[in-house]
Amino acid sequence: MSKILHRTLNSTLSVLSSGRGVWVTDNKGNSYLDASAGGVAVTCLGHGNDRVIAAIARQLNEVSYFHTSFFTSDVAEELAASLVAEAPGDLSQVVFSCGGSEAVEAALKLARQYWVEKGELGRTEVISRHQSYHGGTLGTLAVGGNIPRRETYSPLLFSAHFITPCYQYRLAEDGETEEEYGIRAAAELEGKILELGPERVAMFICEPVVGATLGCVPAAKGYLKEVRRICDAYGVVLIFDEVMCGAGRTGTYFSCEYDGVFPDIMAIAKGLGGGFQAIGATLVSEKIADAIQSGTGLLKHGFTYMGHNASCAAALEVFRIIHQDDLLSNVRARGHQLKSELERNFADHPHVGDIRGRGLFVGLELVADRKTKKCFSPTLKVNGSLKKRAFANGLLIYPNGGTVDGSQGDHVVFSPAYTVSEEEISQIVKRFSRSLDQVFHYI
Ligand SMILES: Cc1ncc(COP(=O)(O)O)c(C=O)c1O
Known part of the structure; x- marks a missing residue:
């Protein structure tokens, strides 16, 4: 048993062993596309940088x-x-x-x-x-x-x-x-x-x-x-x-x-x-x-x-x-692409209520009913399931709950590195879309 008092004691964490750009690999050889910049919008240049x-x-x-x-x-x-x-x-x-x-x-x-x-x-x-x-x-x-x-x-x-x-x-x-x-x-x-x-x-x-x-x-x-x-x-x-x-x-x-x-x-x-x-x-x-x-x-x-x-x-x-490297231009261009691709993909999705944000800081709010903006019951743990599904699909995103009042509401934060490419943004949207479908299939 780990001697670290981890953030969650109900599950075992994978061990990360390497990272380059927006890709990280665990010690079992699983590779993940990091759309979160180290989970919480930190690794803005990607993982690993010789300079x-x-x-x-x-x-x-x-x-x-x-x-x-x-x-x-x-x-x-x-x-x-x-x-x-x-x-x-x-x-x-x-x-x-x-x-x-x-x-x-x-x-x-x-x-x-x-x-x-x-x-x-x-x-x-x-x-x-x-x-x-x-x-x-x-x-x-x-x-x-x-x-x-x-x-x-x-x-x-x-x-x-x-x-x-x-x-x-x-x-x-x-x-x-x-x-x-x-x-x-x-x-x-x-x-x-x-x-x-x-x-x-x-x-x-x-x-x-x-x-x-x-x-x-x-x-x-x-x-x-x-x-x-x-x-x-x-x-x-x-x-x-x-x-x-x-x-x-x-x-x-x-x-x-x-x-x-x-x-x-x-x-x-x-x-x-x-x-x-x-x-x-x-x-x-x-x-x-x-x-x-x-x-x-x-x-x-x-x-x-x-x-x-x-x-x-x-x-x-x-x-x-x-x-x-003029990375802020890339943040603006790729951020625009990310938002547009999400909007195009989920234009009619019954559970995608709002897509917002600026640059490579994009949020997507999930709702039970798009018209009334009613939230999913917190007991369904939508954001937690989404994190797990995405993980299984090799995508790292930052979903969270309590969006509306600390208890009700679910959202996802996308915050890839400033160096992310056009192709990688499309990959993020594809993997996210698949993960979302899987979550709602089981709800
Ligand atoms: C807006 C904001 N302020 C402060 C903090 C605290 O920063 P840290 O966790 O580095 O202490 C965070 C962390 O997520 C944050 O998002």
């Missing part, structure tokens, strides 16, 4: 580690400068960490430190959205709206406040345009700020494209602009969690570039290190950085492994490859 591996080795041969309160490193400075040069708005400085939860945790702490530096100690309240995920630490779970992931720990979590997500497929009214809906959805934020008292609200956090919890749901047109306007009106710090949707996944390096709306603080992770190393980054605007610089001059936050040289070397090389 990245060489960059890590080079760095480790020079110097592997020193605590960031003693020294900085060329590689961390260069990565931070590259991210800032690429960043929209006035995001101007970076705090590194070891992954998404740490990057969001740092974002929450930086927003609070900002208010302390400004002397507004009463700004303590955090607003987030239902059906969101911001990480697995107690701090990030407290601001996460993913009910199944929160519920065991809820007595230990600080009290955040939640508004409805921007979820056009289910929440827009008949006859409402996308923009009318977006502005109406954002108005709930203003209502919540006024209810709590603006002088008490420290920050609002959201995913510009909601990832695993809702299944690749981009904000409706106008929503983020209105959110920015409301935050500015009441001085609330705006945090974008782009851990899953950022770093090129949606076709622009930062997802919010598409909307032309920029936050005060932004967290990125998964595609930043591409799975070669564990790394996250929190970018802060001049306003936040200046308040700290002209205040205590001390970042009241830190982890032993923040800005690790090997992580920064990997992320810098991943960043360079994305740009030098």
Whole structure:
């Protein structure tokens, strides 16, 4: 029996032994087409990359580690400068960490430190959205709206406040345009700020494209602009969690570039290190950085492994490859192909309710009844069966349940590597289609 306390103790995991591009092979010789980028939108360059591996080795041969309160490193400075040069708005400085939860945790702490530096100690309240995920630490779970992931720990979590997500497929009214809906959805934020008292609200956090919890749901047109306007009106710090949707996944390096709306603080992770190393980054605007610089001059936050040289070397090389190989063009082209092929294949499918997303971050929501949008009973475990069927058909995708309210609803996330080819996209759709047919044959 494995000595690892695995995520699920009811089944045995296969052992993965090799990977190249969008293909991985287990130790029994089974090969899988990875339409998920390592399961959860991480391996953006695909599996295995000689340039990245060489960059890590080079760095480790020079110097592997020193605590960031003693020294900085060329590689961390260069990565931070590259991210800032690429960043929209006035995001101007970076705090590194070891992954998404740490990057969001740092974002929450930086927003609070900002208010302390400004002397507004009463700004303590955090607003987030239902059906969101911001990480697995107690701090990030407290601001996460993913009910199944929160519920065991809820007595230990600080009290955040939640508004409805921007979820056009289910929440827009008949006859409402996308923009009318977006502005109406954002108005709930203003209502919540006024209810709590603006002088008490420290920050609002959201995913510009909601990832695993809702299944690749981009904000409706106008929503983020209105959110920015409301935050500015009441001085609330705006945090974008782009851990899953950022770093090129949606076709622009930062997802919010598409909307032309920029936050005060932004967290990125998964595609930043591409799975070669564990790394996250929190970018802060001049306003936040200046308040700290002209205040205590001390970042009241830190982890032993923040800005690790090997992580920064990997992320810098991943960043360079994305740009030098113009991979974002491929993300946009292949993303368009993936969505079109899914739409064509499932145009009349009784159980495919919605296909959405941006770039190579595409979600498909499954319904019992396409007309009424009624969900399958969770007892049918549709998303779990689909994951198993796809696996048996040599396809790795990321299905999830609880799409609508933490319990009802099923969706699938497609997030292949940015290097995926036209032929591989067609293969993904073919294998998925076969898997879906098999699932519904048995329901
Ligand atoms: C939007 C979002 N934020 C934060 C996290 C947490 O990141 P990590 O699992 O790397 O700690 C995730 C992980 O899935 C995520 O999707």
